[in-house]
Structure formats: structure tokens, C-alpha cells
Amino acid sequence: MLNYKIVDPHNTYIEEGVVLGEGVIIFPNVSIVGRTVIGDNTIIDSNSMIKNSIIGEDNYISNSIIEDNNIIGDNNRIGPYAHIREDNVIGSDNHFGNSVEIKKSQIGDSNYFKHFSYIGDAIIGNNVNVGAGVVFANYNSKKNTKETSKVEDGASIGANSVIVAPVVIEKDSVVGAGTVVDKKVSSDSLILARRDNIYKEKYYSKNKKLPKFLKGDILLKKQRGEELSYEELDYVFNGYMNKEVADYQMSSLLMAICINGMSDEEVINLTDIFIKSGEVLNFDDVEGIKVDKHATGGIGDKATLIVTPIVASLGIPVIKISGRGLGYTGGTVDKLNSIPGMNLKLSKDEIRKQVEKVGLVICSQSDSLVPMDKVIYALRDVSGTANSIPLIAVSIMSKKIAMGADKILIDIEVGEGALIKTLDDAKELARLMVKIGGKYGKEVKTIISDMNTPRGYCIGNNLEVIEAMNVLQNKEHNKLSDLCVEIASHIVVMAKNISYSVARNEVLQVIRSGKAYNKFLEFVEAQGGDLSKLKIDSKRIDVKSDKDGIITNISALEIGKLSVMLGAGRLTKEDSIDYSAGIKLNKLTGEYIKANEILCSIYTKKDVDLEILRKIFTIE
Ligand code: URA
Numbered sequence: 001m002l003n004y005k006i007v008d009p010h011n012t013y014i015e016e017g018v019v020l021g022e023g024v025i026i027f028p029n030v031s032i033v034g035r036t037v038i039g040d041n042t043i044i045d046s047n048s049m050i051k052n053s054i055i056g057e058d059n060y061i062s063n064s065i066i067e068d069n070n071i072i073g074d075n076n077r078i079g080p081y082a083h084i085r086e087d088n089v090i091g092s093d094n095h096f097g098n099s100v101e102i103k104k105s106q107i108g109d110s111n112y113f114k115h116f117s118y119i120g121d122a123i124i125g126n127n128v129n130v131g132a133g134v135v136f137a138n139y140n141s142k143k144n145t146k147e148t149s150k151v152e153d154g155a156s157i158g159a160n161s162v163i164v165a166p167v168v169i170e171k172d173s174v175v176g177a178g179t180v181v182d183k184k185v186s187s188d189s190l191i192l193a194r195r196d197n198i199y200k201e202k203y204y205s206k207n208k209k210l211p212k213f214l215k216g217d218i219l220l221k222k223q224r225g226e227e228l229s230y231e232e233l234d235y236v237f238n239g240y241m242n243k244e245v246a247d248y249q250m251s252s253l254l255m256a257i258c259i260n261g262m263s264d265e266e267v268i269n270l271t272d273i274f275i276k277s278g279e280v281l282n283f284d285d286v287e288g289i290k291v292d293k294h295a296t297g298g299i300g301d302k303a304t305l306i307v308t309p310i311v312a313s314l315g316i317p318v319i320k321i322s323g324r325g326l327g328y329t330g331g332t333v334d335k336l337n338s339i340p341g342m343n344l345k346l347s348k349d350e351i352r353k354q355v356e357k358v359g360l361v362i363c364s365q366s367d368s369l370v371p372m373d374k375v376i377y378a379l380r381d382v383s384g385t386a387n388s389i390p391l392i393a394v395s396i397m398s399k400k401i402a403m404g405a406d407k408i409l410i411d412i413e414v415g416e417g418a419l420i421k422t423l424d425d426a427k428e429l430a431r432l433m434v435k436i437g438g439k440y441g442k443e444v445k446t447i448i449s450d451m452n453t454p455r456g457y458c459i460g461n462n463l464e465v466i467e468a469m470n471v472l473q474n475k476e477h478n479k480l481s482d483l484c485v486e487i488a489s490h491i492v493v494m495a496k497n498i499s500y501s502v503a504r505n506e507v508l509q510v511i512r513s514g515k516a517y518n519k520f521l522e523f524v525e526a527q528g529g530d531l532s533k534l535k536i537d538s539k540r541i542d543v544k545s546d547k548d549g550i551i552t553n554i555s556a557l558e559i560g561k562l563s564v565m566l567g568a569g570r571l572t573k574e575d576s577i578d579y580s581a582g583i584k585l586n587k588l589t590g591e592y593i594k595a596n597e598i599l600c601s602i603y604t605k606k607d608v609d610l611e612i613l614r615k616i617f618t619i620e
Helices: 203-207 215-223 230-241 247-260 264-275 303-313 332-337 348-357 371-382 389-403 423-439 461-472 479-496 500-512 515-526 556-566 610-616
Strands: 031-033 049-051 101-103 118-120 122-124 135-137 149-151 162-164 291-295 318-322 360-364 407-414 443-450 539-544 549-554 582-585 598-604 617-619
Touching: 118 122, 149 162, 215 230, 215 247, 230 247, 230 264, 230 371, 247 371, 247 389, 264 371, 264 389, 264 423, 291 303, 291 389, 291 479, 303 318, 303 332, 303 360, 303 461, 303 479, 303 500, 303 515, 318 332, 318 389, 332 360, 332 461, 348 360, 360 515, 371 389, 389 407, 389 423, 407 423, 407 479, 423 443, 443 479, 461 479, 461 515, 461 582, 479 500, 500 515, 539 610, 556 582, 556 598, 556 610, 598 610, 610 617
Parallel strands: 031 049, 101 118, 118 135, 122 149, 135 162, 291 318, 291 407, 318 360, 407 443
Antiparallel strands: 539 598, 549 617, 582 598
16 A cells, blocks of 8 residues: 555545555645646645646645646646646756746756746756746737747746747857847847836926916916915926926016015925935034035125134034125135135035045035026026025025035125125025024024125135135134134034033134134145145236225125126126136225225226226225
């Protein structure tokens, strides 16, 4: 009597006539019917069904169905969930993985069939690898026939390929994943019909069509002073980026915003849309509270050049993105670029390295950080919409948040020489910026400063760098140095969580000790600048007072205009700058001047009508 084992005879069905070999083990829920022979030592695991088939020795069959008329050799591993349909001849040592289906095929020895593949009407040699999801497409719909494909020894078919019968895949050839094979693959060759991926960034946002938001409707809505939803703002602003919305349409929306303003929710939503137009830097892994300082723009404002090295020399990392000057106001990028060799176009990696090494980095706006601001700012500048308070808040805060600092101090300059003309506007801007910062978990502090008279003695790029260096060397004590100490102290309070008076002492200490100045030198050198090459090569014209009296006003706006005439600033984006052009004041507001004493020195390479000087100084 043969020695086989049926683990649970009550839950196993073996039809009369089935032959079970020596050492066969049959687990519960198995059904074996018809003229079936199971060879020695084969294990049939639960839930399998076998019908009219001859199975060799030492096979392991799990949770699988083997239908009519199959002849299967020895030592195969079948399943789980394999479906061996009718009329297959299968050799030995094969592996049929999860959910493999086989029909009317001849299969040699030592082949692998990975999960979810279908092998129909195939002749497979030995040592063939059939990857997951491979389909033998054997049906010829034109002839309504089934065709045969052949795979020779050692061939390998990558996942998800389709073998369109009738084809031959010759010995030792390789079919790359995802290939549709519809002709012979010669021996020892590779067929790879895969295309490079087409990868389009922001594909959805660029292509989405929101037909219900007709552009005209959105413009009219804002013209009526109504609130725009996130989707409507997103649609128009991203539409402008994709050139679906024209300049004239965007300009009229900006003008409607200028006139009717925006709700806080609109401002917050638009900031988010701006930020998402580019990448957001993250310096969480850089030790310390990272700070940023920003000013809304003024005449002769070199405070960034002074404040940032002071703060960095106290061990507080400063990460700052700066802009070029436009109109009459100067920009930190131009001032720093006036130092020969200085590089402000830094990559993400360069920014990170510099913060880690020097603790102070200042870079210009790149195309990857808030590109929407660059585009909208340029349009605002030429469409009379630069002074909208909500748009200024969005523009500044989107850049500050994208740059990744933890705490931000914003100097809001107010007066005739600034973008913001009234104290009420300055206060409203401060409120909005603090609110936006809060949404992103950033502490924002604002100070409001005067911009009716220029900041310091110098206006013009090289001149301002030199003046900043003098303040950092503790050589000058005036309103400019006082303001810089105040701004730096506020930043130190935020970063170190200490009192204002302690912070102020620390600030004064690093100025006196030269640490702040040395940090400036280290920062300039690290960004490629060579201060030894900085020279004022414009001609100098001394302008003298024609009377005795007190200087009661120096008009920031008129000085701004003069500086542009001298070549120190630009009126259009394309204008070039003479870095050594500018104005050096000899006296400040409130000081007494004698007739014939030098009022200011003008540096320029141009012939300029100095009549404008009459409007600049009021002497009484
Ligand atoms: N500075 C900016 O960055 N944006 C503005 O809109 C105004 C000043």
C-alpha cells in the first residue's frame, strides 16, 4: 500500500481513479478529479484543484488550478494562485509565481514566470526569465486565429512587455521592460522599445482650464471691489505666467487691486500662489535661528550692508535675498555688485555652503525662487501699480518665506523718497506682513523709518559700500549708524530671545571690537568680491552753498532723481549703472552751513545740468 497523507480527509475530494504517489501530502480543501496522476513526494497545498493531468515528482502546488490535459515534470513550484489551463507540457524545475496563467504552451526546464504574466500558445526553452506582467498576445484578430511565439534558451523578457505572436525571441537575447515585441529578436541582442519619459513640471496647473472663471468676469469682480477666491487668483496669476492672460488684462487687474484693495484672505492666498510658483528653501538642518532683514526701498539705504554682518558676527545665521534698485530707490544687489568680482547669483548649494561657513549670505533673486514675483513686479513697475499695499505685502513676504529664514525683520521706509508715502500705509503693510508670517510660522517684526531725507551721507553704489564700511569700522556716528544699531538689536532680540538693552550692548560690542567689520570682509571674500579693486573713477564736482544758514531739508526724492541722472541708478530694467557715480553730502539736515562751504560732491561720467540741486537743499 502506498504511503501518502491526506491532512483533512473530510475536507478533501479525490475522485476514484486518481493515482497518488509515495509521500504525497494533500492539505485541506483540495479537489483532484479525472484521470490524474500525482508523482511521488509532491505536496498539494490548500485550495488547489487538479483535473485530468499528470504531475511528476517533488512538485509544490499551492492554491492553484490545473485544468485538463497537462503533463508536468518534476520539482516545479506552482502558485500561489497559478492557473495552468488546458494542454500544457511543462518540464522540470520551473517556478510559476502569483497569478500566472498558462495555456496551450510547451515549457522546458528551469524557467521563471513572475507574477501576473500570461503565457498562451508559447514554446519556451530552458532557463528563460519572464518578468512580471508579461503578456503573450496570441490572438490574431484579423484571421481570428491563435498564433504561436517561441522563446529560446536563456532569453530574458523584462516586466510589462507584450509578445505579439507570431515572433521568435532567440537564444540569450534580452527584451527591455515595457517593450512591445512584434518581430524577431535575434540571438544575443537587446530590444528596448521604451521611450524616454516625457516629464513636464507643473503640467496640471499650466494646463488646467477653468471655463467658469472667464478672465473678464474676474476683472469685473475686482473692479466692483468683490473678493476673489483662491481658484480665481490662481487662475489669473498662473494664467499670466503661462501667457494665457495678456499684459493688458493683468495690468487692469493690478490696477483694480490698487484701487479696491484686497481682503486679508486674498492677500494670504495670493502669497501662497506666489510661493508655489517656485521652490522653497529649507535650512532647518543648519544650526541656529536663521534671520532675514528686508527694507521696502529708499534713497541711500545701505543698512543691509551694515546690519547683516553685525548680526552674523554674533553667531546668528543670516540668509537674505535682495533686489536691484529700480526707479529712484537703490537696491542692495547693485551696491554689492559694485564690488569687483562679487557674485550674487548663487545656487541652492552655494547658499547652503556659505551659510554654514560664513553665517551670512546675500543673493539676488533667481528664476527658481518666486518667479511669479519677478514677472508681476516688472509689470507693476511699468503699470503704475507698484504702490499697492497688499501687492507689496505679497511680493515681499512670498520671497522671505521661500528663502527659508525663521525670523524676519522688515524696515518699512516712509516718506517722499520711498514707495510707501504715508504712515497709515506703513502701518497697514506692517499688519499684513506680520499676519502672513504668522500663517507660515515665521516671526515677523517691523520697524517704520523715515525716508523724507536720504539715509546717511552717500547715495550711489560704491560710495554707499565705502560709507557702510566706515560705520562698521566704528568711524561714523550719526543717524544712519544709530538706525543700524537699532535694527540689528531688534534682530538679535528675536534670534536670541534676550532683552533689547542686552542685545544692543552685544551689537555695540561687535562694532567696537571689529568683529562685525571682519565678518563683512569674510562675507565679501566668500562671494568672490575684491574690495582692493573698488575705486571711484568718476569725475568729482564740489557744489558749494551760496549762503549761510541751517539746512532744513534735503529732499530724498530729488536726490534719488539726481543719482539716476548721474548714472548711479536705472529708470528702465535695461539701463546700465555707473557704480562709482553718486552724491556725497557734506552736511546733513539740521546742520549749519556757511556760504562757499561744500554742500555736497557729485561723482559722474556724464554732463549733467545741476539745476536740480536747487530743489534738493533748503537752507534757511
Ligand atoms: N520690495 C519688494 O520686494 N516688493 C515690493 O513690491 C516692494 C518692495
